[in-house]
Amino acid sequence: QVQLVQSGTEVKKPGASVKVSCKASGYTFTNYDINWVRQATGQGLEWMGWMNPDSGNTYYEQKFQGRVTMTRNTSISTAYMELSSLRSEDTAVYYCARGPTTLSWHDSWGQGTLVTVSS
Amino acid sequence: DIQMTQSPSSLSASVGDRVTITCRASQGIDNYLAWYQQKPGKVPKLLIYAASTLQSGVPSRFSGGGSGTDFTLTISSLQPEDVATYYCQKYNYDPRPFGQGTKVEIK
Numbered sequence: 720q721v722q723l724v725q726s727g728t729e730v731k732k733p734g735a736s737v738k739v740s741c742k743a744s745g746y747t748f749t750n751y752d753i754n755w756v757r758q759a760t761g762q763g764l765e766w767m768g769w770m771n772p773d774s775g776n777t778y779y780e781q782k783f784q785g786r787v788t789m790t791r792n793t794s795i796s797t798a799y800m801e802l803s804s805l806r807s808e809d810t811a812v813y814y815c816a817r818g819p820t821t822l823s824w825h826d827s828w829g830q831g832t833l834v835t836v837s838s
Numbered sequence: 839d840i841q842m843t844q845s846p847s848s849l850s851a852s853v854g855d856r857v858t859i860t861c862r863a864s865q866g867i868d869n870y871l872a873w874y875q876q877k878p879g880k881v882p883k884l885l886i887y888a889a890s891t892l893q894s895g896v897p898s899r900f901s902g903g904g905s906g907t908d909f910t911l912t913i914s915s916l917q918p919e920d921v922a923t924y925y926c927q928k929y930n931y932d933p934r935p936f937g938q939g940t941k942v943e944i945k
Binding site for chain 1: 881
């Protein structure tokens with residue numbers, strides 16, 4: 720079955736960077752986009768952007784442009800989301816989610832990675 | 839950019855009630871709309887895509903409708919396990935924002 724398994728909890732200081740991984744299994748990794756969505760505690764879902772694991776093409780929501788980088792390692796079916804210049808407002812659970820087609824919904828989600836930014 | 843607005847922000851209904859949540863896009867998006875359910879402390883789950891297509895395994899009491907700018911998610915007979923926050927998302931082109939969510943509780 721389709722599984723997306725994310726890396727564990729991170730605690731970072733303001734100004735630092737964090738890199739979250741998302742390992743895919745149960746399907747052909749390069750055939751489906753990986754999207755990233757975050758959720759601050761008690762808040763709604765915030766879409767961050769996507770990466771095509773085959774081409775490496777990306778799209779970043781304007782709010783995150785310049786601070787986010789989405790990459791992949793196809794040999795281990797893993798996608799990465801790196802967010803730099805962290806501030807307290809970036810404290811959230813970060814999810815990876817599969818997109819079954821280009822410009823589509825998200826049909827499978829990772830378990831989430833809590834990133835806490837605190838001095 | 840297109841904004842997605844859900845109403846109400848929260849609702850309380852009795853078991854067995856018919857519940858309808860509305861999602862409005864600031865511009866037309868044809869039927870490029872998905873609905874997700876997020877139970878407390880859990881990962882979001884896809885319920886509906888293409889405005890009205892039920893994802894495999896989702897109970898038939900859930901249904902979606904609408905096109906253009908106005909969409910609905912209906913639970914025909916509310917069950918205790920439906921307590922959750924529901925989100926819409928548009929995906930006709932990037933970016934793909936979510937609505938702010940509708941929290942559904944049991945009265």
